Amino acid sequence: MRFRPWPKPEPYRDTSRKRAAFKRKQRLEREALLLFSEMIAAGQHSVDEEMARRHIWSDEREREQRALRAGRWREARSRLFALPAELRSTIRNLWRICPYPADPTYLLDLLHQIKVGRVDPHRPPWVFDGKLSARTTPNPETFDEAFRQIGHRKIGGGPKATPADEFLFCGNLGSGILFLRTRVRLNDPHESYYTSSSHRLRDSHVGRAGHWIDLEVRGDCSDSELELIRRLAQDADTRPVVVRRVDTMTPTHGEAAP
Template identity: 70%
Template sequence: MRFRRWHRPEPYRDTSRKRAAFHRKQRLEREALPLFAEQIAARQHGVDEEMARRAVWWDEAERERRRMRAATWRKARARLFALPDTLRRTVREIWRTCPYPADPAYFADLLHQIDVGRVDPHRPPWKFHPALKARITPDPTSFDAAFHQIGQRKIGGGPKTTEADELLFCGNLGSGILFLRSRVRLIERHESFYTSSNHRLRDSKVGSGGHFVEIEVTGDCPDADLATVQRIAQAADTRPVVDRRAARPGRTKTGRAV
């Protein structure tokens, strides 16, 4: 446990400033009631007697402060060891790094703040916790600005001329994270997926005049976002682009339960 070393208290020091302050205090008491100044002066004791009284009181006060400090430590440690093991280790760790003075009163207050829910021991307020914000592109100027590629695979299962790339993209237009699955489809049955360099939806490089790109959107995608996907995807490719929402599990493509 982190604690402040308690040094042996020094004896009370008799100084000229303390004597002057005591004389000033007695003078102000007499001047406050000038009609009774003589009676007040008669009850006031001398400065030597006051310094001796303070020396005795100082030692007694120091012993009482140490007794109260030790009692507070014992009480706080009892509360600490009453916590579950995992939480107790967490509290001990944050106490070692917290900016509070190594004092039992501050430690007891920390335990109280945790107990009432004002301090989260897993996210203490003296540590910086950056807010996690999703990367959102509400009004993208291009497909690349809104979505980034996270996957790619070959589909078709045949020779090179009968295979195409299936690309997976991820992005957020503001309504939630979206996953786009892009596939090249044949318009004519006898066409092939011959690689051409003038068709570039994120380097799919597949297609000719007999191809179109189908984009399947997964996630919460309102009509406005679906239209945005259509617009920016079409701007990124010379082939026709068709986008649609992915069918939810347990439902048909029309949205009806099966």
């Protein structure tokens, strides 16, 4: 049976801080009623008397707490052994691995929770017995069905150029999680352009020389999945889409590579 030993009893320690705190308490009592300060002072006892009383009280308190704890252990054991043998063995094994402190109060509470049906001893709430499976989209029909947007920021810009949008997507086609980053790039890199904040893989008529979508794919991705990503992205946009693999996210200006 898992249990936490009671700390070794120690005698009450008489310190200068405790004496100063007691004197301050008596002073505040007198200052609270200045007209009756002399009467209050006459009824107050000395610091030495208070320390002697605390020595006696500490020993009595220690005995009471130990007796109370022992009584709770006896109550918990009596409740436990009143159960059927199979259930008793299950609860004892459960008590060894449960996250509760090794205290009789927590054991009594566990027995009560099992009795009223809030805790199933065969399937405790702190043990996860479910099966984890990745959420995949093996045969998506659209880009939005396969990938979910998880990031958006502005990049570029300057005195004569406005910033463009960069979007980050994630999804899983079956081989593992993939991270996609899309950027709008100009055919003429010296041309100023602007992409609206609502623009993702949509039409845009900004830029006289035209522009294209640069789509970076990070993660384990087969050639067939890469082609599927290109096709879905191209179906979602009228501009040319170029898909390429990258080992790490390519840092932009002012960023450091991870």
